[in-house]
Amino acid sequence: MAHKDATVAELQKNFEDSTAVVLTEYRGLTVAELKELRDSIRQDAEYAVVKNTLTKIAANNAGISDLDADLNGPSAIAFVHGDPVAVAKGLRAFAKAHPLLVIKGGYFDGAALSAEEVNKLADLESREVLLSKVAGMMKASMSKAAAVFQALPSKTVRTVEALREKQDTAA
Structure with a gap:
């Protein structure tokens, strides 16, 4: 018992x-x-x-x-x-x-x-595979965000440069 x-x-x-x-x-x-x-x-x-x-x-x-x-x-x-x-x-x-x-x-x-x-x-899929897929998606999202943030300053510089050139030709 x-x-x-x-x-x-x-x-x-x-x-x-x-x-x-x-x-x-x-x-x-x-x-x-x-x-x-x-x-x-x-x-x-x-x-x-x-x-x-x-x-x-x-x-x-x-x-x-x-x-x-x-x-x-x-x-x-x-x-x-x-x-x-x-x-x-x-x-x-x-x-x-x-x-x-x-x-x-x-x-x-x-x-x-x-x-x-x-x-x-x-x-x-196993937990490890799912976690790696999530990490990959997060990395891709971060890369896209970084590209956008990098593009903003260079676009601003190009816009300012174009305005300067336009101003120089107008003067």
């Missing part, structure tokens, strides 16, 4: 500390394949094989009841502590190479995700 309480407490902490979770079914995967999967997403997530009843209790204790219907069969959860997009991409890529891995759903930003929505999340 104490072991189950400790497991529930640990799972609840994982739910509370995660930015997202992705629920999968791993039926038929070998231990080596599960290790390969863990290693592929280790940078952004912890992948754990879980007992459904204890996971339901822990998720409900953490305020998440949306996963209850999907907690059947052999389940494993990716507890995301890094980039959810990178984890979704990693799981989808692994599932393509190993069709026995089934993405059942997930939970992100206070809402349940269907398997299809997890795949849509995988279609997004």
Whole structure:
């Protein structure tokens, strides 16, 4: 009983500390394949094989009841502590190479995700790519502003010079 309480407490902490979770079914995967999967997403997530009843209790204790219907069969959860997009991409890529891995759903930003929505999340660009695009747009905007500011003084000088020439020819 104490072991189950400790497991529930640990799972609840994982739910509370995660930015997202992705629920999968791993039926038929070998231990080596599960290790390969863990290693592929280790940078952004912890992948754990879980007992459904204890996971339901822990998720409900953490305020998440949306996963209850999907907690059947052999389940494993990716507890995301890094980039959810990178984890979704990693799981989808692994599932393509190993069709026995089934993405059942997930939970992100206070809402349940269907398997299809997890795949849509995988279609997004990673945080780093999005940040670099924003930086590029900001740099381009700053370059345009700098060009405008540089053009103003030279245009003013040309205008003053033209007025001077006009004045000299009129005199």
